[in-house]
Amino acid sequence: MARIAIRRLATLVPLVWLVVTLTFLVVKLAPGSYADTLDHPRLTPEAREALRASYGLDRPLGEQYLRWLSAAATGDLGGSYLYKEPVSRVIGRALPPTVLLAGTALLLDLVLGLLLAMTAARRPYGWVDRLTGVLGLGIYGMPSFWIAGLLVLVFALGLGWLPVSHMHSVDAGQLSAQGRLLDLLRHLVLPAASLGLVGAAATARLLRSTLLEARASRFVLAARARGLSRSRILWVHSLRPALLPAITALGLSLPMVVSGSVVIESVFSWPGMGMALWRAAEARDVPLVMGLTLVGAAAVIVGNLVADLLYAVADPRAREER
Amino acid sequence: MTTATRIRIGAVAVAGLAAACILGPLAVPGPPADPVLGALQPPLTTVTALELDDGTVVVAPRVEATRDGLVATGAGRRRIVDPARVTATTRHRLCLGSDRFGRDVLRELLVGGRISLAIAAFSLVLAVVIGGAVGIAAATGGRVVDAVLMRCVDAFLAFPLLFLMILAAALLRPDPLLLVVLLGCTSWMGVARLVRGQVLSLRSRPFVAAARVSGSRWHRIAIWHYAPNLVGPVSQDTALRMGDLVLAEATLSYLGLGVPPSVPTWGSMVAQGHRALPDGWWLAVFPGAAIALVVIGLAVIGDSLQRLGDPEP
Numbered sequence: 018m019a020r021i022a023i024r025r026l027a028t029l030v031p032l033v034w035l036v037v038t039l040t041f042l043v044v045k046l047a048p049g050s051y052a053d054t055l056d057h058p059r060l061t062p063e064a065r066e067a068l069r070a071s072y073g074l075d076r077p078l079g080e081q082y083l084r085w086l087s088a089a090a091t092g093d094l095g096g097s098y099l100y101k102e103p104v105s106r107v108i109g110r111a112l113p114p115t116v117l118l119a120g121t122a123l124l125l126d127l128v129l130g131l132l133l134a135m136t137a138a139r140r141p142y143g144w145v146d147r148l149t150g151v152l153g154l155g156i157y158g159m160p161s162f163w164i165a166g167l168l169v170l171v172f173a174l175g176l177g178w179l180p181v182s183h184m185h186s187v188d189a190g191q192l193s194a195q196g197r198l199l200d201l202l203r204h205l206v207l208p209a210a211s212l213g214l215v216g217a218a219a220t221a222r223l224l225r226s227t228l229l230e231a232r233a234s235r236f237v238l239a240a241r242a243r244g245l246s247r248s249r250i251l252w253v254h255s256l257r258p259a260l261l262p263a264i265t266a267l268g269l270s271l272p273m274v275v276s277g278s279v280v281i282e283s284v285f286s287w288p289g290m291g292m293a294l295w296r297a298a299e300a301r302d303v304p305l306v307m308g309l310t311l312v313g314a315a316a317v318i319v320g321n322l323v324a325d326l327l328y329a330v331a332d333p334r335a336r337e338e339r
Numbered sequence: 340m341t342t343a344t345r346i347r348i349g350a351v352a353v354a355g356l357a358a359a360c361i362l363g364p365l366a367v368p369g370p371p372a373d374p375v376l377g378a379l380q381p382p383l384t385t386v387t388a389l390e391l392d393d394g395t396v397v398v399a400p401r402v403e404a405t406r407d408g409l410v411a412t413g414a415g416r417r418r419i420v421d422p423a424r425v426t427a428t429t430r431h432r433l434c435l436g437s438d439r440f441g442r443d444v445l446r447e448l449l450v451g452g453r454i455s456l457a458i459a460a461f462s463l464v465l466a467v468v469i470g471g472a473v474g475i476a477a478a479t480g481g482r483v484v485d486a487v488l489m490r491c492v493d494a495f496l497a498f499p500l501l502f503l504m505i506l507a508a509a510l511l512r513p514d515p516l517l518l519v520v521l522l523g524c525t526s527w528m529g530v531a532r533l534v535r536g537q538v539l540s541l542r543s544r545p546f547v548a549a550a551r552v553s554g555s556r557w558h559r560i561a562i563w564h565y566a567p568n569l570v571g572p573v574s575q576d577t578a579l580r581m582g583d584l585v586l587a588e589a590t591l592s593y594l595g596l597g598v599p600p601s602v603p604t605w606g607s608m609v610a611q612g613h614r615a616l617p618d619g620w621w622l623a624v625f626p627g628a629a630i631a632l633v634v635i636g637l638a639v640i641g642d643s644l645q646r647l648g649d650p651e652p
Contacts, residue, residue, distance in 0.1 A: 032494045040506065047510035158582070158635035160589050160606070163627030166613050170620055269496065279505060280590055284613070294502065298509030306506065313502050 025325055029318045036314040037089075037307065041082055044298075044306050050074050051098045051301045072098060085307060094311070095304035099297060104308035107293065112312065114184055115289030118208055119278045125213030126274075127267075130220025137221070138228035139251065149221060156218035161277055165211035165284045172207060180204050182285045208285045212277050216270065223266055227259040234258070261332050268324025271317050342643045349639035356633055360452035373398035376413035377441035379619045380433055386413075389420055390427040398431075398441060436621040438611065448626055451603035455592070456633070458518055458604075459584040463577060465523025466584075470530025471569065475561050477531065478538035489535070492528045500525045508596030515598050522587055529580065530573065537572055538565050578641035582634040589630050605630050 052069040060068075069075045073084070088095060094104035133153070137146040156164070173181040180186065186200050231237060232255055240254045279291030286292070290309055297305035377386055377398035389397045389409065397420055399411035409420040435444040477488040504521060511517060541547060541564070550560050592598060592606030600607065605626040612623025 028490065028493075032490075035494050040503065043503065043506055044510065154635055154638060155631070158586075158631040158633075158638060160586055160593070160609070160627060160630055162590065162593050162613075163609055163623065163630065166609065166616070166623045166627070170616065170623075174617055272496070272500065276500065276502060279502065280594065283594060291505065294505055295509055298506050301510075310502060310506070 022322065022326060025322050029322065032318060033311070033314050037086075037311055038082075040307060040310040041085070041303075044301070044303055045078055045081075047301075049301055051303070054300050085304070089307070089311065094308040097297070097302055097305040097308075099300045099302040099305060104304050107305060108290075108308055108312055111288065111290045111293040111309070114287055115275075115278055115282070115291070117205065118212070118281065118287060118289060119274050121205060121209040122212035122216065122278065122281075123274055125209060126216030126220055129213065129217035130224060133217065133221035134224035134228055135251065135256075137225045138232070138255070139247070141229055141232075146225070149225075153218040153222050156214055157222070159215070161211055161215045162280050162284050164214060165207065165281055168207050168211055169284075179206055182287075184288055204285075208278075208281045208287055211284075212274070212281050215277070216274065219270070220263065220266075224259060224263055227262050228255055231255040231259045257331065261328065264324055264328050264331060268321045271320040271324075275313060275317055342646050345639055345643040346647075349636045349643065352636035353633055353640065356452065356629065356636070357456055360449050360456060372437075372441040372443075375441070376400075376411055376416055376418060377437055378414045378439050379615070380413065380437040380441075381619075382434060382436040382444075382621050384433045384436065386431050386433060386437075387411075388429045388431060389425045390429075391420070391424045392426050393424075435625050436619070438619070438622055439615055444608075444621060444625060447603045447608060448605070448629060451605050451608055451626065452629060454515070454598060454602060455585065455588055455605045455630075458515055458522070458588050459581060461519045462522035462526065462588070463581050463584055465519060466527040466580065467530055467573065467577060469523065470527035471534050471566075471573070473527065473531040474534025475538055475565055478535045478542065479557065479561070485535075488531070492531050495525065495528045504591055504596060505594060508591065508594055511596075513596060513599050515602075518588065518591060518596065518598070521596075522584055522591075526580065526584060526587070530576065533572060533576055534569055537569055541565055541568055575641065575644040578637050578644060582637035582641070585630060585633050585637070 050069065051072060052065050052074060055065075055068070066075070073081060076084075085095065094108075096102065097104050097107050100107050133149045137149045140146060169181055172179045180203060184201065184204050185197070186192075186204075192200060228251075237250055237254055240250050245254070275290075278287075278289065279294070281287065282289045282291035283295065290313060294306065294309045294313075296302075297309060373388075373396055375397075377400075380386060380400055384400050386398050386400050387402045389399075389402065389411065391397065397411050397418060399413035399418075401412045403410050403412075404422070407419050409422050409425065411418050411420060431443075433443055433445070435448065437443055438447065473488055473492070477485045480488075504525070507517075507521060547560060547564055550564055555563075588604070589606035589609070592604040593610045595607070595610070598604055598607065608626035609623045609630075612619065612621075612626070615622050
């Protein structure tokens with residue numbers, strides 16, 4: 018178990034390095050630097066040059082890269098040009114909203130996907146199965162930002178039940194602790210739903226097919242012959258083998274969840290990593306862009322690792338093979 | 340429903356929409372755009388277009404003849420036109436309404452679909468070429484090459500690519516070609532895995548061994564023996580992949596990457612619709628529905644093709 022974890026980690030470190038290097042190249046090769054984005058009538062060309070020098074932007078590309086890499090290796094992500102504070106603090110502020118949004122969406126994805134797949138697999142090719150199949154296919158084809166727009170149209174603008182965007186109301190500061198929590202939850206519903214529904218459709222599709230596969234296997238026949246109840250066979254005997262591919266798919270879908278929450282953040286003006294990245298890139302705030310990418314890549318990669326380990330926990334065969 | 344019927348339904352949906360997008364803008368002239376009186380008309384409005392002698396056009400949902408002249412009203416404004424100046428009058432039905440600049444949404448949808456589908460199709464070609472090359476190289480190039488290439492595939496799969504694309508969107512100027520390159524370079528991994536697996540199983544087949552002992556070079560084997568046998572499995576896979584690319588393209592142009600704002604694509608039309616949301620629900624709803632229709636159609640085709648290739652129930 019520990020061996021698998023160490024082996025996987027050893028291959029993942031170069032991966033993070035590759036991603037970060039690629040990002041550095043993209044940021045640096047794009048035209049303009051932070052000093053050029055500043056717009057002030059009294060900023061003379063000399064002052065601009067001095068500013069570039071003070072941020073080390075006049076140094077050769079290789080030197081800038083090595084300087085950033087060696088600092089990052091010791092855990093120092095540098096200071097943000099835009100916010101004039103350590104990058105780690107900016108990320109510390111942007112991470113919780115994204116984790117909250119992506120986490121809620123993932124939970125919704127799993128619970129809803131599992132329930133739909135279970136009801137569908139109880140009677141394959143019955144009307145519930147057909148209905149969820151059609152719905153799942155429909156949702157799979159819809160872009161998440163469009164679903165978000167439809168939900169806003171119906172529940173926020175049409176019925177007025179939920180807020181249109183942002184994470185807090187304007188007057189949230191005056192509310193009690195409970196009121197603030199409720200306010201946050203009300204703001205969370207639409208973004209999490211638009212992200213989670215798309216995921217749930219995919220999860221349900223996958224789980225249904227693996228459940229049906231498990232149903233046809235010999236151990237299910239044996240369980241039936243022993244006179245076990247339908248639901249016990251479904252929830253205990255079929256579910257465990259059926260979950261295995263779902264765990265791998267979950268790990269692979271993590272980049273999608275992160276990316277998806279970036280899109281949804283921009284629809285709902287949710288103050289998370291995506292918005293921070295967008296602003297940082299527009300201001301050519303290199304340390305912040307690099308820091309955000311590093312955290313994003315690390316999160317996805319650790320998530321994949323966790324999925325791998327979960328797989329090993331759930332399937333004894335995987336433990337021996339690797 | 341049989342598999343063949345499903346394929347037919349999916350193909351009709353996708354091909355119909357694609358044909359409409361390619362030919363539609365030629366066939367449907369649409370009313371000229373009038374950003375003043377003709378803006379934000381709901382679907383199924385009939386508008387009257389008055390061509391004036393100075394070449395300008397007044398488009399309005401209501402035109403009434405009064406003592407002062409022709410009174411055109413629309414979008415909360417009115418304008419009085421001297422009947423003597425009107426050179427031609429035409430009536431148009433805006434099936435899907437008009438946008439903030441008075442443009443016909445149906446026409447925009449068809450023009451935008453042409454661009455969206457072209458970008459997705461070209462990046463699909465690029466992805467298949469890159470993925471095919473990497474897959475064949477990994478399967479035939481020896482253990483070291485295989486390990487390195489497959490690590491690269493893992494790296495690309497593990498990375499939140501949209502993150503990188505948002506970065507590119509914020510940093511680089513919108514350009515359809517850039518979009519094709521970005522999409523193509525970030526969606527070849529699935530093809531590479533598929534091709535690698537197929538080639539690994541083909542490699543041990545007798546006809547490949549026969550080609551090798553008869554002195555064929557590796558590129559000859561790749562082109563004449565591997566490639567033809569890869570067409571089937573890859574084309575099954577591409578239907579689903581094309582759907583994903585249509586979605587990815589829509590997402591990027593929704594975020595503002597891709598084409599310049601003046602050129603409509605389905606994604607940017609949804610974005611524009613969201614900005615006008617309280618007034619014009621139809622602006623965002625129809626382009627999104629078009630995306631969904633294409634992606635679902637492609638998914639139906641892909642699923643059914645897979646079922647044909649693998650006839651277990």
